[in-house]
Amino acid sequence: MEITQMQAVQIVRAGEIKLVDIPSPSMSPAEVLLKIKYVGFCGSDLNTYLGKNPMVRLPIVPGHEIGAVIAATGLDVPSHLQAGMSCTVNPYTACGNCSSCRNGRPNACRFNRTLGVQRDGAMCEYIVAPWEKVIADSAISPKDFCLVEPMSVGFHAVNRAQVNDLDVVAVVGCGMIGVGAIVRSSIRGAKVIAIDVDDAKLALAKRLGANFTVNSQTEDVHERLQEITGNQGPDVIVEAVGAPSTYQMAVNEVAFTGRVACIGYAKTEIAFETKYFVQKELDIRGSRNAMPEDFRAVMEYLKRGICPKEELISGIYPPDKARDALEKWKANPGQVFRILIEFP
Secondary structure (H helix, E strand, C coil): CCCCEEEEEEEEECCEEEEEEEECCCCCCCEEEEEEEEEEECHHHHHHHHCCCCCCCCCECCCCEEEEEEEEECCCCCCCCCCCCEEEECCCCCCCCCHHHHCCCHHHCCCCCCECCCECCCCECEEEEEHHHEEECCCCCHHHHCCHHHHHHHHHHHHHCCCCCCCEEEEECCCHHHHHHHHHHHHCCCEEEEEECCHHHHHHHHHCCCCEEEECCCCCHHHHHHHHHCCCCCCEEEECCCCHHHHHHHHHHCCCCCEEEECCCCCCCCCCCCHHHHHCCCEEEECCCCCHHHHHHHHHHHHCCCCCHHHHEEEEECHHHHHHHHHHHHHCHHHCCEEEEECC
16 A cells, blocks of 8 residues: 655754654656665754754755665666665755856855755655765665765865865864864875864864864963964864854964865854955855765765764664754754664
8 A cells, every 4th residue: 555644853943843744755757765764963953943044944854964775766767776775865956057056066056955954854754856866875874874964064175175185274163064074184184183172072083083182162272273383373274163253263273375164154243353364365265065076085985994983973863752852962062963863
């Protein structure tokens, strides 16, 4: 008998999240039907729950950090995608016509609609996706696939900053996206400085490739960066927090002719010493989402078997405990990397 309804997690309004029944998806010839196994809660989902996400359309089914298995493929889907393969999904859209798309940067499409933000996401039993958006590899488990999208955002920031083996890179914020920037910078041979307020996150950052760590709550960041860099400042600073103080830190501490890659969204306006923009001749670059090559690079890293993946997963909850998961994150924002919702 055909199943016409399925369960989904839905954020109804700020502070209200519940399990609902929604229609099961139907698959077109160019689409892939995915059985969802795990979905990660992103920082944007937490902000939606807290009423701090201005881009979201409510009510919304959250979720764009996806670990799934291909359940079926449409008639027009290429043969490299087969039922039973584990996979994730590139959750962004691109219009193909805006300046970003014409310039070969569809990750920053002006009209992008990300799963779980501007359109319903994957925190449900099944989804369908265009075959071009499905990224499959049976060597990666569905659970590990949940780490690919958030880490790819950090990988993309390192690409935007053009990090190389001669650079000293400071990553401000050691959450999942910052972790991605640390890993990618280390792979490229740069000397990496991890900055955070949590010693446990800093210890993990060191195991992931950071050469130095700085606790910005207990240490003088300026003095430590000057000491590490021989009074030059880091060549690159990746801002992965989104707070006024960390944005100011990035501009103030980066070396002359340095590059600042900005990932975090600040919730308020920020005052800068704009003379540094000119005196240092800075390159300040936004970094949004990720490109397919960033996804592939994260997947190759995970397949090397050196990532402490279990340490990046702070908890796994069933769908009916999604509110508990977000409340845990709300109460301990500095101690959570990723929380997953598992669909049986």
